[in-house]
Amino acid sequence: MKIKLIVLFLVVTVGIYAQWVKPTGLNVGNSGKMLAHNSAVFLYGNQSGFKLYRSTDGALNWVDIANKFPYDVYYMHVHQNEIFAVTSTLGGNSYHFYVSKDDGANWSQKSTIPNVTGNGAILGLSSDGNILYASSNRKSYYKSTDNGTSWKETIISTSASGNLVSIAASNEHIIAVILGTGAIVSTDDGLTWNVKNPQAAITGLFQYKGSIFGLSSSAGIYKWSKPKKDWDAINNGIPDAGSFQIPTTMLSTDNTIFAATRGLISNKTTLHSSKDEGQTWAPVVLTGLPDIQLATVFGFMAASNTSLYLYNHLLTGGTVNVQSTGVYKSTITPTSIKYSEELPNEFTLSQNYPNPFNPTTVISYKLQSASHVTLKVYNVLGREVATLVDEFKNAGIYNSQFSIHNFQLSSGVYFYTLRTENFSSTLKMVLMK
Numbered sequence: 001m002k003i004k005l006i007v008l009f010l011v012v013t014v015g016i017y018a019q020w021v022k023p024t025g026l027n028v029g030n031s032g033k034m035l036a037h038n039s040a041v042f043l044y045g046n047q048s049g050f051k052l053y054r055s056t057d058g059a060l061n062w063v064d065i066a067n068k069f070p071y072d073v074y075y076m077h078v079h080q081n082e083i084f085a086v087t088s089t090l091g092g093n094s095y096h097f098y099v100s101k102d103d104g105a106n107w108s109q110k111s112t113i114p115n116v117t118g119n120g121a122i123l124g125l126s127s128d129g130n131i132l133y134a135s136s137n138r139k140s141y142y143k144s145t146d147n148g149t150s151w152k153e154t155i156i157s158t159s160a161s162g163n164l165v166s167i168a169a170s171n172e173h174i175i176a177v178i179l180g181t182g183a184i185v186s187t188d189d190g191l192t193w194n195v196k197n198p199q200a201a202i203t204g205l206f207q208y209k210g211s212i213f214g215l216s217s218s219a220g221i222y223k224w225s226k227p228k229k230d231w232d233a234i235n236n237g238i239p240d241a242g243s244f245q246i247p248t249t250m251l252s253t254d255n256t257i258f259a260a261t262r263g264l265i266s267n268k269t270t271l272h273s274s275k276d277e278g279q280t281w282a283p284v285v286l287t288g289l290p291d292i293q294l295a296t297v298f299g300f301m302a303a304s305n306t307s308l309y310l311y312n313h314l315l316t317g318g319t320v321n322v323q324s325t326g327v328y329k330s331t332i333t334p335t336s337i338k339y340s341e342e343l344p345n346e347f348t349l350s351q352n353y354p355n356p357f358n359p360t361t362v363i364s365y366k367l368q369s370a371s372h373v374t375l376k377v378y379n380v381l382g383r384e385v386a387t388l389v390d391e392f393k394n395a396g397i398y399n400s401q402f403s404i405h406n407f408q409l410s411s412g413v414y415f416y417t418l419r420t421e422n423f424s425s426t427l428k429m430v431l432m433k
Contacts, residue, residue: 079147168205259272371392
């Protein structure tokens with residue numbers, strides 16, 4: 001007998017993406033970036049001089065607000081419902097942070113970082129709850145616990161060559177991308193660092209609801225697992241290794257993540273969305289979009305809870321294609337569906353698939369009720385070789401991926417054990433190299 005939810009008909013909200021339209025042909029050059037917050041949309045870049053446009057009517061009409069700043073704005077970020085704009089002193093190495101509390105109508109200077117160690121520059125900002133981070137292009141980052149009023153610099157102690165590209169944090173777990181090295185990870189709030197990449201180097205980072213995502217130039221998208229202190233591939237429905245699709249950027253609304261990929265050979269861009277924090281992905285409709293020539297690797301898209309925006313800068317024969325260059329918009333239309341959901345009537349651990357496997361296999365299990373869950377892998381001597389799950393989970397059906405890329409394992413028999421408060425089960429699997 002299957003256990004039915006008490007509420008058989010559950011109303012949920014999903015996103016339906018309309019075809020894309022081009023509300024404006026504004027050109028801010030091939031460095032153009034976008035940001036959206038509430039009803040305001042921003043487009044900024046350098047085309048015959050610096051431009052920073054703002055729209056409050058869904059990208060139909062724009063006003064250049066560049067004159068509100070003494071220097072060019074090269075990075076924008078939303079933190080604690082305030083919009084931050086980063087500028088630098090012309091010919092100097094001081095970096096100024098301006099904020100707006102009214103969606104860009106008014107701006108005031110919040111703080112300044114006067115000198116970056118190693119004569120470096122501030123690249124961008126990222127958030128972890130109420131903590132704000134600023135990454136440099138050297139081996140240091142800055143942390144603010146008072147909403148950007150003051151900053152404390154941390155020098156990253158690592159033997160990895162290259163300089164910092166980006167940074168993302170989730171509590172005491174901080175991950176930085178070093179050019180030429182990939183991801184370096186600290187699990188003690190920046191005290192110690194170790195290189196930690198999946199099968200291919202991480203080249204970009206994104207933080208969403210306390211989770212850190214890594215973009216790999218040749219192997220799809222990964223999610224950092226705090227219990228395992230390792231990366232999990234999350235490419236169910238999105239191009240991954242072998243697809244020749246390179247992840248280029250990620251962004252989010254309140255309840256949806258979006259990811260863009262670019263074809264290594266075709267140079268075509270695809271878009272996907274996820275409503276379960278990256279566990280599964282679905283394609284986003286591209287009808288109405290021309291061939292997309294990415295403006296910047298990060299920042300060429302923006303999202304509000306009602307619309308997706310994309311800035312396209314297309315060159316044809318070395319000349320700007322005015323027909324295709326500009327801002328494109330797709331409306332997210334909320335709708336409701338009804339479905340009957342069923343919960344498992346028992347705890348079950350399933351045989352991994354594929355089995356035998358190399359290098360990756362998936363282990364499925366069912367939870368009849370909420371419980372703290374561990375899922376661990378052991379060798380034939382009973383020694384633990386991997387912890388896949390160690391956290392509280394609600395009742396439901398789950399899949400966990402086990403990859404040998406980060407373990408030195410030989411061919412042979414291994415065992416995996418699922419334990420809850422009232423259940424334990426062990427099954428055998430075979431690694432065949």
